[in-house]
Amino acid sequence: MKAFVTGCAGFIGSTLTDRLLANGDAVVGIDNFSTGQRRFLADASQRTRFSLIEGDLLDTGRLTEAMRGCDAVFHLAANADVRFGTENPRRDLEQNTIATYNVLEAMRVNGIQRIAFSSTGAVYGDAVVIPTPEDAPFPIQTSFYGASKLAGEGLIAAYCEGFGFRSCIFRFASILGERYTHGHVFDFYRQLKADSMHLRVLGDGKQRKSYLYVQDCIDAILLAMDRNESKVNIFNLGVDAYCKVDDSIGWICESLGLKPQIEHTGGDRGWVGDSPFIYLDISKIRALGWSPKFGIRESVIKTVEYLRQNEWVFHQRK
Amino acid sequence: MKAFVTGCAGFIGSTLTDRLLANGDAVVGIDNFSTGQRRFLADASQRTRFSLIEGDLLDTGRLTEAMRGCDAVFHLAANADVRFGTENPRRDLEQNTIATYNVLEAMRVNGIQRIAFSSTGAVYGDAVVIPTPEDAPFPIQTSFYGASKLAGEGLIAAYCEGFGFRSCIFRFASILGERYTHGHVFDFYRQLKADSMHLRVLGDGKQRKSYLYVQDCIDAILLAMDRNESKVNIFNLGVDAYCKVDDSIGWICESLGLKPQIEHTGGDRGWVGDSPFIYLDISKIRALGWSPKFGIRESVIKTVEYLRQNEWVFHQRK
Numbered sequence: 364m365k366a367f368v369t370g371c372a373g374f375i376g377s378t379l380t381d382r383l384l385a386n387g388d389a390v391v392g393i394d395n396f397s398t399g400q401r402r403f404l405a406d407a408s409q410r411t412r413f414s415l416i417e418g419d420l421l422d423t424g425r426l427t428e429a430m431r432g433c434d435a436v437f438h439l440a441a442n443a444d445v446r447f448g449t450e451n452p453r454r455d456l457e458q459n460t461i462a463t464y465n466v467l468e469a470m471r472v473n474g475i476q477r478i479a480f481s482s483t484g485a486v487y488g489d490a491v492v493i494p495t496p497e498d499a500p501f502p503i504q505t506s507f508y509g510a511s512k513l514a515g516e517g518l519i520a521a522y523c524e525g526f527g528f529r530s531c532i533f534r535f536a537s538i539l540g541e542r543y544t545h546g547h548v549f550d551f552y553r554q555l556k557a558d559s560m561h562l563r564v565l566g567d568g569k570q571r572k573s574y575l576y577v578q579d580c581i582d583a584i585l586l587a588m589d590r591n592e593s594k595v596n597i598f599n600l601g602v603d604a605y606c607k608v609d610d611s612i613g614w615i616c617e618s619l620g621l622k623p624q625i626e627h628t629g630g631d632r633g634w635v636g637d638s639p640f641i642y643l644d645i646s647k648i649r650a651l652g653w654s655p656k657f658g659i660r661e662s663v664i665k666t667v668e669y670l671r672q673n674e675w676v677f678h679q680r681k
Numbered sequence: 682m683k684a685f686v687t688g689c690a691g692f693i694g695s696t697l698t699d700r701l702l703a704n705g706d707a708v709v710g711i712d713n714f715s716t717g718q719r720r721f722l723a724d725a726s727q728r729t730r731f732s733l734i735e736g737d738l739l740d741t742g743r744l745t746e747a748m749r750g751c752d753a754v755f756h757l758a759a760n761a762d763v764r765f766g767t768e769n770p771r772r773d774l775e776q777n778t779i780a781t782y783n784v785l786e787a788m789r790v791n792g793i794q795r796i797a798f799s800s801t802g803a804v805y806g807d808a809v810v811i812p813t814p815e816d817a818p819f820p821i822q823t824s825f826y827g828a829s830k831l832a833g834e835g836l837i838a839a840y841c842e843g844f845g846f847r848s849c850i851f852r853f854a855s856i857l858g859e860r861y862t863h864g865h866v867f868d869f870y871r872q873l874k875a876d877s878m879h880l881r882v883l884g885d886g887k888q889r890k891s892y893l894y895v896q897d898c899i900d901a902i903l904l905a906m907d908r909n910e911s912k913v914n915i916f917n918l919g920v921d922a923y924c925k926v927d928d929s930i931g932w933i934c935e936s937l938g939l940k941p942q943i944e945h946t947g948g949d950r951g952w953v954g955d956s957p958f959i960y961l962d963i964s965k966i967r968a969l970g971w972s973p974k975f976g977i978r979e980s981v982i983k984t985v986e987y988l989r990q991n992e993w994v995f996h997q998r999k
Binding site: 499 | 778820827831832913
């Protein structure tokens with residue numbers, strides 16, 4: 364297979380790229396390096412089966428040309444920060460919704476019909492059924508990020524119905540592991556690096572979240588793409604567990620050997636659009652034979668270990 | 682109230698504009714006249730409380746300026762044709778999704794926080810629960826039109842959560858009545874005008890659909906906007922009935938005194954993205970005290986009567 368990976372220099376995109384190459388596939392990757400890291404492509408770049416296009420998904424001409432001759436698209440490029448939606452709503456619209464439209468149009472022009480898409484559990488808003496299955500009651504969006512990903516899902520489904528595409532749409536829990544470069548473990552680690560005695564936590568620390576290890580995530584994506592049978596295949600990806608933010612802080616501090624004083628800013632949400640409880644029902648992807656190899660605590664600790672060995676990531680971020 | 686009405690020269694927009702003016706409100710209307718009709722604004726234009734901006738919602742500067750000083754927005758402008766999505770997917774993205782984003786941004790800049798939005802029952806795709814309630818299982822989109830409206834809903838909800846907006850989102854059945862200028866009654870009337878002996882029907886004629894009379898629709902919109910209490914208020918708008926396409930054809934022909942030979946093109950869908958069965962549960966809007974005054978048959982006949990007296994509409998359409 365010749366795969367086209369958008370966001371190939373990102374956390375999940377680069378991990379997927381490495382796995383595809385290891386499996387013997389060819390990969391054409393595209394990234395605008397807004398948050399992607401060249402170092403994540405160090406191994407991939409050694410392979411003759413890998414080619415890198417430096418470009419933005421809003422540049423439709425370049426995108427369409429880059430995709431030529433590929434068999435399937437893994438669309439992982441996105442503004443992945445749920446937190447700053449109100450500061451820049453246009454970014455989610457452009458980078459997530461319009462970019463997804465551009466990817467689909469480029470596929471249509473090139474006659475490519477298989478797509479994997481990184482959506483998010485945030486599309487469930489404040490879920491009323493927990494653990495939340497894929498066919499939960501029609502949700503009301505609470506974040507620009509969730510809304511922009513929901514719009515992407517809708518576009519993909521319309522292309523499947525209208526143009527015979529086949530898709531796997533993955534609604535991710537928060538992903539952790541090597542190359543992790545944003546999110547709560549990143550933020551807490553950075554704070555503790557600056558001041559190991561104090562940690563400021565958005566919200567009351569009781570928000571309940573679910574996390575998945577990145578290699579487990581890639582396993583699920585590849586399995587589902589191999590097996591997908593209907594036009595639109597939607598899968599939650601997570602683990603059968605959740606933890607409180609304070610639990611996660613405990614593991615991070617334990618892992619670093621620190622005992623900081625913890626200051627909670629209060630409130631049941633860390634920021635506008637934050638969901639106090641995210642916990643996805645993963646029985647649908649489990650039914651394909653997949654199960655996560657790592658639990659939340661292990662994933663948090665692996666992430667801390669990665670950051671400890673790769674403190675350069677804190678200096679790269681814009 | 683000073684209302685801002687997008688799509689003010691359209692079928693529903695102009696009817697709403699007239700009602701708001703009759704109720705004593707002031708109206709600033711905007712329309713790009715891509716499908717809107719100047720004749721629909723003949724009455725409104727006589728009123729000093731009405732002002733018309735000729736402009737496109739993609740022109741953000743003009744939009745933002747036009748909205749200044751208004752109290753509430755009725756966002757009805759859209760590409761309202763569900764049928765031609767695959768011919769021009771970008772039109773739905775631009776006219777429905779991006780235009781809605783622009784409207785919301787213009788509201789934010791102008792400090793306007795109340796919005797009514799014309800969404801569609803098409804967002805339920807091929808509904809699994811019928812009659813379909815607002816909290817039906819998370820649907821899979823089947824049309825570009827539905828996907829673009831779903832994206833609009835998501836953006837509105839995110840603005841409500843992020844910026845304190847309050848919204849009423851209306852998921853319409855098909856609307857019929859005076860100033861109706863597209864849809865199956867329009868198409869069939871036009872065919873019969875050209876050849877009263879033959880009628881070609883897309884699909885097998887057994888598609889089941891639900892229709893609402895435009896003045897009933899306006900009643901519901903105004904009532905809900907008056908009563909809305911939560912941030913995001915979603916209402917299906919329709920009637921407690923459905924009919925088959927062939928039933929509707931019977932009423933149209935009866936009304937015109939014609940007995941054409943009917944040719945069905947076959948298949949359970951009239952076009953890509955057509956839903957074979959649309960029937961909305963309207964108990965939520967009913968609970969506010971609203972009920973439709975007209976049934977489907979009466980609405981079809983009123984529409985035929987309107988078209989008979991206004992054949993000019995057939996010559997205006999692009």
